[in-house]
Amino acid sequence: MSDHAFAPEERDALYKAIFSRRDVRGQFAPDPVPEEVLTRVLTAAHHAPSVGFMQPWNFIVVQDPAVKAQIHADFSQANEEEAALFTGERKALYSRLKLEGIREAPVNLCITCDRERSGPVVLGRTHIPTMDLYSCVCAVQNLWLAARAEGLGVGWVSILHEDRLREALGIPERIVPVAYLCLGYVSHFHETPELEKAGWRNRLPLEDLVFRDRWGGTT
């Protein structure tokens, strides 16, 4: 059907990365991540699509235990605030979940967005101003898949106060921290997402999510 399709075994490898990628929180090993491996996954991130080819991302590689400790302290407070929003069984379940690996993961990584990277008018961003932030998220996902292929687990920590993250990392006002990730080798990858395993939520049937030609449309 296409001259440009990958060979079946190449395609299988990509799908293996997509389907076996996990949000890792609890299984980080202390082994250091070699610089050349880190460079490969950052290069994968840097080859994400970006609106107007603006490449708005920066990568702050955090390995200093003092910086990690500061960010972990903020997580702990934010986590208490979030836990307070759940009640009953849900609260009990929430309190048992491990939701970050900030101190255990040898590498933490903040992916940021410089919204002024290529001047005030960015091709393709004028009608949808969030396109630059979305570009940075594409970089996150490229990195996540590359990390999986390298045998590295990645966890996205979103239970953080943006202003405290800025302070901890000295991020200027104009820069948006898009993702705070924990990276490292792992003892194992779970077969299914941890939240599914824990009974938090199940995967939805894909067919319920696909419409044809318009919202709610069926063929």
Added chain:
Amino acid sequence: MSDHAFAPEERDALYKAIFSRRDVRGQFAPDPVPEEVLTRVLTAAHHAPSVGFMQPWNFIVVQDPAVKAQIHADFSQANEEEAALFTGERKALYSRLKLEGIREAPVNLCITCDRERSGPVVLGRTHIPTMDLYSCVCAVQNLWLAARAEGLGVGWVSILHEDRLREALGIPERIVPVAYLCLGYVSHFHETPELEKAGWRNRLPLEDLVFRDRWGGTT
């Protein structure tokens, strides 16, 4: 270093998808995309990470020429508005760029975000409310890479008015259209991004984008 790393040829296949993925606008072939191929790339999207495992996405597969024509008409107007923001050589260059393949691509795809998918309190979204939109962008990037491996080109069209896109597709108020994509088989993939080839912008050196431990930090 890791028992969980992919075999070298599997890793190469993933990097091939990442580095040869392009934002395609001009090379769509009219060949239909078989349903099983479409299902594979949608399944890849559906296996993206999502905050609190909320899976907030829907996929509107647009193949009706009338719907495409309406969206293309909006693109044309939005494109004129955007062109007016550039001046001189930049404006001339802008006017020569092909920025969408809405009518030529056999499949258009709108990926949306239902911000209420799993109730008002979503695990991991309380401090960074945009995490649900970001999850949908991770789905976009999974789909984009899967499409590349299938030999399908994808173009992200962001020169659209969100309100008119909602109207054209009947998208309810609470749902956010995150990405409007064009998909189809292609005559060829460019070696480098089209905007780089056209002299719009160059790829930045990765080493200029990486900091250590804090913003601006070097090792």
